[in-house]
Amino acid sequence: MISEEYLYAIALRECSLVGDINFHKLVRTFGSAEEAWKRAKKEYSKADGVGRKTVADIGNEDYLKFAEKEIKFCEKNQIMVRLRHLNELPYLLNECDDAPAILYQKGSFEDALPKISLVGTRNMTSYGKQFISDFFEVTKGYKCVSVSGLALGVDKEIHEQSIQHKIPTIAVLAHGFHTLYPSKNKKLSEKILEDNGALVTEFNSSRKPDRENFIQRNRIIAGLSPSTIVVETGFGGGSVSTASFANDYNREVFALPGKITDPYSQGCNQLIFQNKASSISTIKDLMDSLGFNASKEKAAELFPYSELNIQLTDSQETVYQSIKAHPQVSLDDLAQMISMASYKILPIILELELLGKVKSFSGRQFRAI
Missing domain, CATH: 1.10.10.10 (Winged helix-like DNA-binding domain superfamily/Winged helix DNA-binding domain)
Structure with missing residues (x-):
């Protein structure tokens, strides 16, 4: 049975102007979501930076009724509700100033294991696919958890390769658990759960996969891991926003470079050029940077070359x-x-x-x- 603190947390977060940061201010000021729900409307001035408009619809009974339905939905579908102010979020995500107040989770993963976030375009090329295959072939000997966004293209390949190499994987969704987007990945999502992975989202069951949710989702992908790898992306692709979040969180970012004429390498090349990501030159170099210290036998070079056959200008x-x-x-x-x-x-x-x-x-x- 989920306690009343979760009920009040869901109701409080549903209020129109109570985002994750204001939620954190309120529970920090009043000690709990329940106390914030009961007192914030009258005592909002106690919370630094919280004004009258922010608390205007706190106490609305409709939000409590919604929260009751949400908790029943979660209990029926084996969904865990994790609250940031109770220190229930994954520890790296909890370090982020804008971490979600509430995280909904199906399945489980070992939070102590190192995590690696990998993202990229929905229009994956054979070049990106080969890199992912090479990366997971080397990574399979290490205990870690992969993180991606369950989209088509690169994300799908990340999750599939993780499952194939028996590496737990976390899929971060841009909607509530009442649906699965894209529907083509429904069987993949079930396989993730079967193979010791998890699906997580900050969105309750009323939230559809609206366009703006995907950018919001990307900050969780970046926040869960100490390192983010951008496999392929075009100029202004969603993966660029994930890299930006990772930079804001002071996390490492790596990007796979490619030809300047390849549209889905241009975003990666731009990140490297702007010093927002380190260039991946070899799998071995990447593994060393990630702290895996892969052996020479297992980590072949991604871009093999000889000093003799490279003629520099x-x-x-x-x-x-x-x-x-x-x-x-x-x-x-x-x-x-x-x-x-x-x-x-x-x-x-x-x-x-x-x-x-x-x-x-x-x-x-x-x-x-």
Whole structure:
């Protein structure tokens, strides 16, 4: 039987101007969702930054009736209700300032296991599919949990490869548990639950998969893991927003580079170019960065190459040799060393990253590989 605190939490969160941040302010001020429900309308001034409009519909009996129905729905469908203010969220997600006040969950996962979020376009290419296959082939020897969004394309491949390699996977939904979107992934969602994975969402059963929910959903994908990998995405794709959330949360972001003419590599290349993601040059390098320390035998290079068969242009050679001689060199220092404007150097560095010769780090610093 779900306690009354959950009832009041659902009712409070349903109020029109009580978002996740205001919810947190109210329960922090009044000690519980139940006390906030009963007192906030009259005593709202006690809560920092909460005005009269915010609390205007707190206490509405319709929201309590809705909450009662929601709890019955959750009990009938084996859905857990997890409250942030009771420290029931996954610990990394709980660190985020805008973490959901309520998380609905089917299935379970071991929160102590390291998690890796992987996202990408619905229009996955054979290049992206091969990377995912290579990544999970290496990862299968390690205890971890994958996280993605159950969309078609890259997300679907992530969940399927996880199941195939016996890695628990979490699917973050952009709607309530009354439906499953896209419906094509219904059997996949059932398989996730059968294979020690979970489906999670911040949305109650009244919420449909509206367009704005997907961006909101992406922050949970980023918040659950210390690292996010963007496999393929176009300019302005939804995965770019996931990377932005991960950056805001001070988490690591990696992106798979590709040809500048490939539309679903352009978003990844842009993230790398803007130093919002580290370029993936080899599976081994990625695994080391993730802390998995994969063995040389298991982690083949994603972009195999020989020093002899890469012919660099004069400008590429100049930049490469300068970076090689000065590990972790900054862009400004590099520009001064070779007497070249930084805006001219950046495109060359991106070319070197695509060739697997250079790796970029935050703060516009670079190292030769």
